[in-house]
Amino acid sequence: MKVIDFRFRPNTPDAVNGMLAHPVFGDMFTLFKYADRAYAQSLEDIVQDMDAHGVVKGVITSRDAETTYGLASGNPGVLAITRRFPDRFIGFAGLDPHKGMAAxxxxxxxVLEHGMRGAATDPYLARIPADHARYYPIYSACCELDVPVVITTGPGTLVRGAVMEDGHPRHIDRVAADFPDLKIVISHGAYPWVDEAIMVVHRNRNVYMDLSEYENSPFSEGYIKAANTLIGDKILFASAAPFLDFRGQLEVYRQLPFTDEARANIMFNNAERLLGLNA
Incomplete structure (x- = not known):
């Protein structure tokens, strides 16, 4: 089965070392013992591993949280990877909503000069919810460019200053209502608001979701049931590499009780359609 991984940051030495000494996520990585499983590879070896496991595309979502956390844009690093392997990796530009029109x-x-295929924002790190007016110029530009936006959700564990309310899917529902043509991906499934996230995806035509990191967490059975009944055509496989090993996550998805149709859609078809790769 061909696979598109919608949250794949290659575990290059720079990426792994940066995570081990991360100024914002360091406490979270320590809590989840990332150092015990971290390993680095050359980009060439990573691509060989992807080939061996049927992963034909990896979407790399960048970040920019310079205003709130001093984390400068990761876009140059993502571009360096996509330029080396343009047929394998797809970049999404990390954007800081506090930068206004500069973002x-x-x-x-x-998008227009460097070939990225979407935008990425993070309400936890921006410290404002996804329906705050500061994001709206970004959403308008996404509609103009006809590219998706990935909105990172999830608990923001042990991130200083991060507030769970900023990641609630109700804010994404408002965005979807205000921008019905905007293609949105809720990354990390808006966990722990499983039921609410499912309904936001179900009721809005252009809202998708990945479950990265939370496939086997408490309450996650709701995601699986919804994939088999309501939203199997709108869930995307995302390994959360390199925090989790993409090879292990592929095995997790083989074991999850998806229907054959839902599994085929989740692993490849939905992402292919969203990215316009089948056009």
Whole structure:
């Protein structure tokens, strides 16, 4: 089975070392013992591993949280990877909503001049929810460029200053209502608001979701049931590499009780359609 991984940051030495000494996520990585399983590879070896496991595309979502956390844009690093393997990796530009029109200009440059295929924002790190007015110029630009936006959700465990309310899917529902043509991916499934996230995806035509990291967490059986009944055509496989080993996550998805139709859609078809790769 062919696979598109919608949250795949290659475990290069720079990426792994950066995670082990991360100024914002360091406490979370320590809590979940990332150092015990971290390993680095060359980009060439990573691509060989992807080939061996049927992963034909990896979407790399960048970050920019310079205003709130001093984390400068990761877009140059993502571009360096996508330029080396343009047929294998797809970049999404990380954007800081506090930068206003500078963020819009960055998005347009990354898409029109450098071939990125979408935007990525993080309400936890921005410290404002996804329906705050500061994001709206970014969403408008995404509609103009006809590219998706990945909105990172999840608990933001042990991130100083992060507030869970900022990641609640109700805010994404408002965005979807205000921008019905905007293609949205709720990354990390808006965990722990499983039921609410499912309904936001179900009731809005252009809202998708990945479950990265939370496939086997408490309450996650709701995601699986919804995949087999309501939203199997709108869930995307995302390994959360390199925090989790993509090879292990592929095995997790082989074991989850998806229907054959849902599994085929989740692993490849939905992402292919969302990215316009089948056009």
């Amino acid at each position: 819009v200009r960055e998005l347009k440059s990354m």
